[in-house]
Amino acid sequence: MRKQELRVAETLGFLESNDINLGFRRLLDCVADTQDMELYQQAIALTDWKEQHPQEQAAFIEKAKELLHQTGAISLQEWDVDRPVVVADDIRKQYRAGGFSLGPISVSIKKGQVYGLVGENGNGKTTLLRLLAKELHPDGGTLQYDFGTTVEDEFELRAKLVYIPQRTKKWYGSLKDNLKLVLSSYHYPPQENEPRVLLMIARLGLWNYKHLKWHQLSSGYKMRFELARTLLRKPELLLLDEPLANLDVLAQQIILEDLKSIANSVNNPIALILSSQQLYEVEKISDKVIYLKNGQYSDNEMLAEKQSNHLIAEIETTASREQLNQAFEGLSPQKIAYNGGVYIVHFDASVKFDEVLSALGRQKTEITYIRNISHSTRQFFVA
Numbered sequence: 092m093r094k095q096e097l098r099v100a101e102t103l104g105f106l107e108s109n110d111i112n113l114g115f116r117r118l119l120d121c122v123a124d125t126q127d128m129e130l131y132q133q134a135i136a137l138t139d140w141k142e143q144h145p146q147e148q149a150a151f152i153e154k155a156k157e158l159l160h161q162t163g164a165i166s167l168q169e170w171d172v173d174r175p176v177v178v179a180d181d182i183r184k185q186y187r188a189g190g191f192s193l194g195p196i197s198v199s200i201k202k203g204q205v206y207g208l209v210g211e212n213g214n215g216k217t218t219l220l221r222l223l224a225k226e227l228h229p230d231g232g233t234l235q236y237d238f239g240t241t242v243e244d245e246f247e248l249r250a251k252l253v254y255i256p257q258r259t260k261k262w263y264g265s266l267k268d269n270l271k272l273v274l275s276s277y278h279y280p281p282q283e284n285e286p287r288v289l290l291m292i293a294r295l296g297l298w299n300y301k302h303l304k305w306h307q308l309s310s311g312y313k314m315r316f317e318l319a320r321t322l323l324r325k326p327e328l329l330l331l332d333e334p335l336a337n338l339d340v341l342a343q344q345i346i347l348e349d350l351k352s353i354a355n356s357v358n359n360p361i362a363l364i365l366s367s368q369q370l371y372e373v374e375k376i377s378d379k380v381i382y383l384k385n386g387q388y389s390d391n392e393m394l395a396e397k398q399s400n401h402l403i404a405e406i407e408t409t410a411s412r413e414q415l416n417q418a419f420e421g422l423s424p425q426k427i428a429y430n431g432g433v434y435i436v437h438f439d440a441s442v443k444f445d446e447v448l449s450a451l452g453r454q455k456t457e458i459t460y461i462r463n464i465s466h467s468t469r470q471f472f473v474a
């Protein structure tokens with residue numbers, strides 16, 4: 092099945108299982124890919140209708156399915172996502188003041204993929220993002236960009252790379268007017284300005300906020316606005332510094348799923364790199380997780396190569412180490428480490444996670460939290 096058919100089929104599945112909000116958000120992504128202003132207008136009218144008729148779910152699903160059917164009928168040119176758009180080879184950066192040193196780092200970045208950049212405070216995440224965005228110049232190594240078109244000059248290249256910092260600048264006027272202003276500086280026909288802006292507003296969950304001003308928005312919605320503004324500029328590489336910092340856990344999940352879907356567009360994919368402290372949320376949607384410690388690079392693929400499939404469980408419990416040792420007597424743990432309020436327990440590859448759960452259950456051990464981190468970059472944090 093082609094990517095477009097897959098996206099339409101997946102969206103239909105959400106709508107048919109009454110998962111209205113998710114189905115609707117994915118429908119808007121399918122509409123966005125068509126670049127068809129008639130369908131944009133229909134999607135905007137449907138967003139409005141949805142807001143006016145919150146109780147009429149069955150009727151909404153029928154309307155949404157009809158619109159989805161129309162998007163599926165438009166043939167899209169699929170982008171080849173296998174070719175890297177950025178190749179960093181042994182890049183390094185050292186700050187004279189303080190002496191922090193990053194790298195050497197080698198990494199290939201492809202469109203349609205999401206790269207999670209994790210690590211504790213002060214380990215080089217922002218520095219790496221700024222190097223990739225060409226905001227900083229590396230001291231050594233090479234950075235090559237290839238977006239498949241001839242880039243005339245540095246200015247044109249920089250327009251394809253967008254870096255959104257942790258703190259963004261204040262703006263004046265309404266959210267919608269600001270977005271319209273962005274598009275008016277691009278070469279779209281004026282009649283496309285409004286539908287493009289309104290569709291972006293709907294996609295980023297800003298529909299009920301479009302007439303608000305900067306000081307009336309919470310910091311989470313300011314970040315959504317920044318994303319909307321950036322996405323209208325059609326970046327090819329989008330670098331987000333801590334986009335989740337001001338969002339609650341549910342909002343984090345939603346924005347990450349939306350960003351993944353936006354990055355994975357059929358005909359206009361984006362390479363997305365985002366830094367975050369929210370390891371598990373980021374891991375769920377990332378195609379690759381990059382971990383920085385004292386400026387040194389590791390990633391989840393290196394983790395898979397390194398380990399011999401042994402089982403690692405992270406356990407938060409009121410039980411003592413002796414009680415855990417007793418519970419796991421038959422499973423012969425290789426190591427039990429105590430780390431910031433949680434135990435990290437390593438078992439041989441033959442031990443299965445359900446056996447760990449059973450052993451704890453048999454001893455009636457009180458567990459607040461347990462997770463199998465055998466394949467998670469969480470290991471880097473607790474090592």
Ligand SMILES: Nc1ncnc2c1ncn2[C@@H]1O[C@H](COP(=O)(O)OP(=O)(O)OP(=O)(O)O)[C@@H](O)[C@H]1O
Nearest residue numbers: 186188189191210211212213214215216217218219
């Ligand atoms: N312009 C600068 N001059 C000197 N040192 C700097 C400069 N910018 C950052 N640093 C230092 O470099 C190190 C890495 O900083 P960076 O902001 O890249 O880390 P980070 O992982 O993004 O941190 P955080 O999670 O706190 O945002 C830190 O020790 C920081 O103090």
